[in-house]
Amino acid sequence: MWEPCELQSAEISKLASTIELLNYERTVFQTQKYGIVTSKTNMLVVQVHRDVERLQYLIVSLAQVRDVESILLVFSHSYYDDRINKLVSGITFCRFMQIFYPYSLQLYPNKFPGIDPDDCVSTAGRTKRFCSSRDGRLTEHKHHWWWKANFIFNNLDWSDTFKGTVVFLQEDDYVLPDLLYMLRYMTRSQAYLPGLHLLSFGRPRAKDLDFDVLSVSSWHPPFDKGLAFNKSLWHKISAVSSYYCLYDDLSWSYSLLNAFRKFNEGHVDMVATQMPRVVSTSTFPSGRAAMQQIALWLVGARMFPSNVKAVMLYSSTGRVNSGVKPPPRGNGGWGDLRDHLLCLDPLMSTTTSNTNDMSATTYSQTTTKAADYITVAQHKMNMSIADLRNMNFK
Template sequence: MSVSAGMVPGRKSQVKVGSFGRFVLVSVIVTSLILLSVSLIRTNSASNYASESNESINGPIHSANFHNRRVKLPEQNVLSKSLEERNGLPPRNLDLYPSLPKDHVVIVLYVHNRPQYLKVVIDSLSRVEGINETLLIVSHDGYFKEMNKIVEGVKFCRVKQIFAPYSPHIFNDSFPGVSPEDCRDKDNASEKKCKGNPDQYGNHRSPKIVSLKHHWWWMMNTVWDGLDETKDLLGHILFIEEDHFIFPNAYRNLQLLIKLKPEKCSSCFAVNLAPWDVKSRGEGISQLVAERMGNVGYSFDRMVWKKIHNKAKGFCYFDEYNWDITMWSQVYPSFGSPVYTLRGPRSSAVHFGKCGLHQGQGDKDACLDDSSINIEVQNDDRVVNISPKWDVFFYDHQAGYKAGFKGWGGWGDERDHQLCLDFASMYHQSLPT
């Protein structure tokens, strides 16, 4: 309340308030109380809304501010920053495919630097029935012009490229690449005054080797929890590599298997396009098959991803540079029940080629497989060859990595452990235990 000229301290006011003045005063007080009540209601409602919004049933909260505050990722160079910016670009070919069916399955193809293989895979995908109905995400480990050019030429579906911004292949003189002070091979760190922790066999890190596991883990966290196109997706995502030949019936078979899984194999965690044994083309029987999850054409949903992400520490600390062996020997067994995948009796995808994933053309000891890729595509490979009437054959006992397996090594450096954990925390408020 302001002090008027007639109100002097120590003296009583001589102002007399008439009936009209009393009316005005009461009106002001009532109006003020109403406005105050409305303000409190709005504030309380906003608080409740914020609280309800944070309680997402689809998983942890996505927070860019938290990402910048908590995760201590390596300092980026110019290329790393530019690639990370590219990851935010929308998919291409939106003008050609303005809408996608509700039941479409996103396909993620992860690649390194084998253009002679990538051309085969892209050509096989172009012949897949229904490929125009989905989004193809290509995840690059490193930046290679020829690989980029091949993907930019895709016109048969929506396509989005993402590049691992912390790939060792884009850091020439610092971690996660090779830094001058790093230990090499079986160096003694205390004697050589070098940096690094050896694996269980006494070998120090090789960036080309550790990038296998880093890329897969970064890709999984980014696709499921980081990309606008997929971070709210609840359904299945199909994952393939640059040396997986995809048959024309693969997508339609995949859709049918996903639909049949709840009824035919409720205990199955995933769907596969190929047997766990990469040399097998299937049993050729009139039954669906449930077996351990393979690494060729595997597909699972967000529920399974959340179970995998919850085992981040087990994944990141296990001394094994292969992501798939880490999953088979460390992560899946921790689920508490056999991790079955459902597939057809005839493969819809096959592994080809002689070169390993990171034996690219730019390496000193490059693996160049110039032989022609002769994969026979029969009539049964062009149409859906799975029947909803079939029952399921279960493989109860399969060979594999048993309890007590300690890993093949290559993953002993604490910096790699921390980078792996940072990838798990990029889009989450807290790291799973």
């Protein structure tokens, strides 16, 4: 349960300055041992909150990945925690760096983007009129995912020339040793099958899945575990960012699916490992329990296949799963205009001094005036007039 007053005001201010400095420095560790990062270095990016135990098992699994010394491991934190920082700083098997989400509930415990006093959820047991139904504890994950992707593709020293692949992970994931081995086969398949822009290493587990088969289909949740793509796809996603930022759903994956429907093809094709190389431990009561079960699953596993096949399924009416559409309306929880604006410009400098104002977020002078918020949002939308009229600006 989130404790809204863990830090005093002076402590929050000091921590915010520390995080700003760390994000500015963007220090890469272990370069003396493994060399500098280049524009072709692949990255594994882990979104971290507070689950130290599961993160520990993820790091153990990463250490066992073949060729892990060739990548850059990035930890993107929504919570500054000395225990987690100590765990990460002990990594010696590859290059790594840490970045910190600057609009977290830890830094904004009692005002937007955290829990605003005027939000309905801030008065437990009481009914408030004219309040925002947003819950900052739930909106943070979608914000963090989007900010992290923007930071990785736009703000790193090598971002402008980056030609590698970024694999997105969560703190409660566990990876198999042939993750990077299969990444090479999957990127190679993109040369033979044009139009494949997404890679997926995770899927719901089922029996009798083949370790040497890659499946080609349209991407959709729940193929969001171990999602991977390059900067070329990111440019296309950024061009339709409003369909992510204004989609009324707390899920980053369904919001991303909504953005994909605005591509010329109406969807994005992916190549996925039929047997997952990224497994979620979130469905288990603890990380230890997850490790015990995963160890049983991997008995007799045929990892590192010498030959890999890519398959695309067809029926008498055409390709199976040729396009998956998101629900026309999201599942809710993301209807607050302030969330839309922060999402549309995630790398901005913000202050939230007036928490009683629904349009409280203020931009630095280099961005815009508060009176122009709606204009800015609509300018960035790249939407049709019909779609604009359907958006809910309240």
